[in-house]
Amino acid sequence: MDFTLSTEEKEVRDWVRTFVKREIIPLEPDVLRRERAGQPGLAREELRALQLKAKEAGFWGVQTPTEYGGMGLSAVMTALLQAELGRTFVPFNFGGDADIILYQANEEQKQRYLLPTIAGERRSCFAITEPGAGSDAKAIRTTAYQDGTDWVISGEKTFITGGNEADFTMAFAVTDKEKGADGGVTCFLVDRDMGWKSEPIATMGEWGPAALVFDNVRVPQENILGEVGRGFELAMAWIGRGRYLLPARAIGSCERLVEMAIEQAKTRVTFGEPIANRQAIQWMLADSAVEIEALRWLVLHAAWQVDNKMDSRQAQSMAKLYGGVKANEIVDRVLQIHGGMGYTRELPVERWYRELRLLRIYEGTDEIQRRTIARNLLKGHASVSGTLG
Numbered sequence: 464m465d466f467t468l469s470t471e472e473k474e475v476r477d478w479v480r481t482f483v484k485r486e487i488i489p490l491e492p493d494v495l496r497r498e499r500a501g502q503p504g505l506a507r508e509e510l511r512a513l514q515l516k517a518k519e520a521g522f523w524g525v526q527t528p529t530e531y532g533g534m535g536l537s538a539v540m541t542a543l544l545q546a547e548l549g550r551t552f553v554p555f556n557f558g559g560d561a562d563i564i565l566y567q568a569n570e571e572q573k574q575r576y577l578l579p580t581i582a583g584e585r586r587s588c589f590a591i592t593e594p595g596a597g598s599d600a601k602a603i604r605t606t607a608y609q610d611g612t613d614w615v616i617s618g619e620k621t622f623i624t625g626g627n628e629a630d631f632t633m634a635f636a637v638t639d640k641e642k643g644a645d646g647g648v649t650c651f652l653v654d655r656d657m658g659w660k661s662e663p664i665a666t667m668g669e670w671g672p673a674a675l676v677f678d679n680v681r682v683p684q685e686n687i688l689g690e691v692g693r694g695f696e697l698a699m700a701w702i703g704r705g706r707y708l709l710p711a712r713a714i715g716s717c718e719r720l721v722e723m724a725i726e727q728a729k730t731r732v733t734f735g736e737p738i739a740n741r742q743a744i745q746w747m748l749a750d751s752a753v754e755i756e757a758l759r760w761l762v763l764h765a766a767w768q769v770d771n772k773m774d775s776r777q778a779q780s781m782a783k784l785y786g787g788v789k790a791n792e793i794v795d796r797v798l799q800i801h802g803g804m805g806y807t808r809e810l811p812v813e814r815w816y817r818e819l820r821l822l823r824i825y826e827g828t829d830e831i832q833r834r835t836i837a838r839n840l841l842k843g844h845a846s847v848s849g850t851l852g
């Protein structure tokens with residue numbers, strides 16, 4: 464079995480590692496200070512400036528197909544790259560990407576939505592969750608009825624990432640109550656100026672999701688993405704686009720946190736000795752290192768399955784579940800190793816702690832991943848002997 468990265472993979476990873484170290488990590492104290500003053504950590508212009516710097520070196524649209532001007536990187540490469548970006552809590556992403564389902568738009572919609580999103584001129588958000596429908600996404604109640612050549616949408620969405628900033632949303636609404644999710648949900652491309660409103664939701668992290676309100680919002684027929692009644696499939700395609708990417712980012716976060724813990728353990732002296740000399744501390748470091756390594760291979764294996772066009776759902780759920788659970792255990796240990804200082808706002812550990820908690824909730828909670836994994840086993844879609852020949 465060959466675990467070596469190709470020369471190209473190493474070059475790309477090393478470039479991103481250096482970029483994060485030189486350009487992004489130095490911004491951390493400032494970002495933290497601003498977040499604590501209730502402002503966004505990175506202003507839009509700052510993000511844009513960083514993205515342009517990366518673009519000059521060719522890093523733009525990492526997963527965007529080359530025919531759309533992107534890099535079209537493989538899933539394995541993207542996972543390696545996300546792990547590097549995860550080494551900082553500064554919310555940076557390379558520009559030039561668009562939601563996967565926008566590629567299913569027709570030519571005219573591509574001009575209005577896909578291409579400007581790739582160019583960074585328009586911002587989107589994906590809106591399926593509602594106050595009464597999260598894990599059970601089929602229970603959505605937002606409705607759309609046809610009125611002449613328009614559709615009229617009413618309902619409420621919640622926890623929508625980017626919903627405060629987006630100028631259009633991919634909103635999912637019931638267009639046929641009888642059929643429900645099985646042929647009765649449609650996806651609409653809805654511009655903000657068509658009339659939906661957003662309201663920020665205060666959370667323990669810095670994601671700042673929004674509640675969206677649709678009060679009889681009129682949307683022209685030509686803004687239906689895909690086909691009437693086929694929206695639920697699009698929603699599942701969006702969610703399933705790359706579950707491995709979320710735990711991939713956590714790999715980098717955990718690496719950085721454990722590096723901080725090692726430093727702390729070597730320098731903090733209690734009872735006349737560095738705490739690194741204590742078995743209790745060493746075990747925390749050792750367990751964390753093993754778990755990071757296990758997570759790395761779960762993520763890369765899932766990504767490898769994606770690249771090889773295999774059914775990667777089981778592997779992706781496993782990586783997402785393990786990543787969420789272990790990243791939270793690791794950040795907790797790292798905080799513990801820092802003692803009282805870990806609990807303060809002088810250090811960034813509590814910032815990571817709050818951020819990583821989300822990994823156990825969004826894009827499928829731990830429980831929903833376990834449900835998927837167990838169902839695949841029980842129905843015979845997957846086996847415990849894995850995918851080795």
Ligand SMILES: Cc1cc2nc3c(=O)[nH]c(=O)nc-3n(C[C@H](O)[C@H](O)[C@H](O)COP(=O)(O)OP(=O)(O)OC[C@H]3O[C@@H](n4cnc5c(N)ncnc54)[C@H](O)[C@@H]3O)c2cc1C
Nearest residue numbers: 589590591592597598622623624670672825826827828830
């Ligand atoms: C910061 C943030 C950003 C988000 N971004 C987006 C976004 O951009 N777009 C979007 O549409 N949504 C978004 N979400 C919504 C997110 O996907 C949901 O919060 C998530 O799917 C869980 O749904 P819920 O919050 O309604 O919890 P619920 O579904 O109400 O679950 C509550 C608890 O019950 C458990 N549970 C539920 N069903 C079962 C079951 N069958 N068996 C066992 N346990 C179960 C859950 O695991 C959880 O622990 C975001 C959420 C957050 C917090």
